[in-house]
Amino acid sequence: MRRNSYLTELYVVDSSTNNKISKNIDNGWMFIMNNKLNTMYFSPTGTTKKIVSAIGKKISAKIDGEMIINNIDFTLPEVRKEAVFFAREDIVIIGVPVYAGRVPNILLKYLNSIKGNGALAISVVVYGNRDYDDALIELKDILELNGFTVIAGGAFIGEHSFSRILAKNRPDKKDMAIVSDFADQIYSKLTTQNKIQSIVVRGNNPYRKHYMPKNEDGIPVDIRKVTPKTNSNCIDCKLCVNICPVGSIDYEDVSKLNGICIKCGACIKKCPTQAKYFDDKDYLRHKYELEVNLTRRREPELFL
Numbered sequence: 480m481r482r483n484s485y486l487t488e489l490y491v492v493d494s495s496t497n498n499k500i501s502k503n504i505d506n507g508w509m510f511i512m513n514n515k516l517n518t519m520y521f522s523p524t525g526t527t528k529k530i531v532s533a534i535g536k537k538i539s540a541k542i543d544g545e546m547i548i549n550n551i552d553f554t555l556p557e558v559r560k561e562a563v564f565f566a567r568e569d570i571v572i573i574g575v576p577v578y579a580g581r582v583p584n585i586l587l588k589y590l591n592s593i594k595g596n597g598a599l600a601i602s603v604v605v606y607g608n609r610d611y612d613d614a615l616i617e618l619k620d621i622l623e624l625n626g627f628t629v630i631a632g633g634a635f636i637g638e639h640s641f642s643r644i645l646a647k648n649r650p651d652k653k654d655m656a657i658v659s660d661f662a663d664q665i666y667s668k669l670t671t672q673n674k675i676q677s678i679v680v681r682g683n684n685p686y687r688k689h690y691m692p693k694n695e696d697g698i699p700v701d702i703r704k705v706t707p708k709t710n711s712n713c714i715d716c717k718l719c720v721n722i723c724p725v726g727s728i729d730y731e732d733v734s735k736l737n738g739i740c741i742k743c744g745a746c747i748k749k750c751p752t753q754a755k756y757f758d759d760k761d762y763l764r765h766k767y768e769l770e771v772n773l774t775r776r777r778e779p780e781l782f783l
């Protein structure tokens with residue numbers, strides 16, 4: 480038995496005559512066997528990567544390891560210079576963290592350049608236990624405008640980029656069990672529905688404005704200009720230079736920035752000597768406020 484084209488036919492070879500008999504495929508199992516599985520994520524502190532990778536692995540495992548996962552980690556700026564095109568037979572699991580209740584601004588140009596060409600997409604957003612606001616609907620809209628059919632969506636929780644205690648160590652065991660269940664449900668949708676339906680997710684359109692922290696007088700503050708400092712623990716290992724998702728840290732002098740800082744937390748959380756930190760008053764106040772006020776555990780939300 481050989482597959483000859485996407486979703487339409489399969490050959491059954493008659494061994495006595497060696498003639499190919501083709502018959503229509505309306506079976507979901509054959510549907511998924513004809514597809515290619517892809518994962519894509521932007522993940523400066525690794526929580527989005529963990530969730531997207533686990534969904535991909537679980538779906539591929541369910542198909543008996545038949546499916547090789549093609550992965551695009553677009554955390555680094557060089558990767559976002561490459562054009563990406565998919566085709567009808569692709570399934571793409573794509574994840575981004577939630578920044579200010581939305582898809583991170585710096586990713587919009589790249590995300591809008593990805594061509595779906597009829598591929599199926601699973602959209603994933605990961606947030607730090609405050610809220611994902613309109614990020615999931617925004618990601619779904621972007622993907623649909625680019626020619627994807629979005630067949631599943633999930634909002635998951637990851638340790639907050641600003642903090643080591645808010646949503647500490649999430650996604651944890653309980654989250655990963657939900658991630659696994661989500662993958663099972665996606666597999667089941669792929670293999671049991673003849674016409675795979677797109678989804679409706681929680682969120683507003685028009686989208687809410689980007690979430691802004693407030694100062695002690697309740698006035699919104701703009702922390703976009705805040706940059707990290709470097710202390711004397713620095714061993715000049717250059718790790719921060721290599722992991723900065725906007726390529727802003729100067730190679731010769733790692734305490735210097737040559738571009739914007741998106742406050743993603745990568746240089747701070749991944750520094751082996753804890754040499755990077757923020758000391759801006761408004762940033763620290765916001766971080767403290769989040770840590771004090773958002774202790775109630777949020778749970779993942781799935782849309783299928």
Ligand SMILES: Cc1cc2nc3c(=O)[nH]c(=O)nc-3n(C[C@H](O)[C@H](O)[C@H](O)COP(=O)(O)O)c2cc1C
Pocket residue numbers: 521522523524525526527528576577578579580581605606607608609610611636637638639640641690741742743744
């Ligand atoms: C600039 C910025 C804004 C953020 N805004 C939100 C937010 O609006 N709501 C929320 O719950 N978490 C927010 N977070 C936290 C991240 O969404 C969360 O920690 C996520 O797990 C980080 O993903 P990563 O580990 O893949 O980098 C923000 C983080 C950053 C850096």
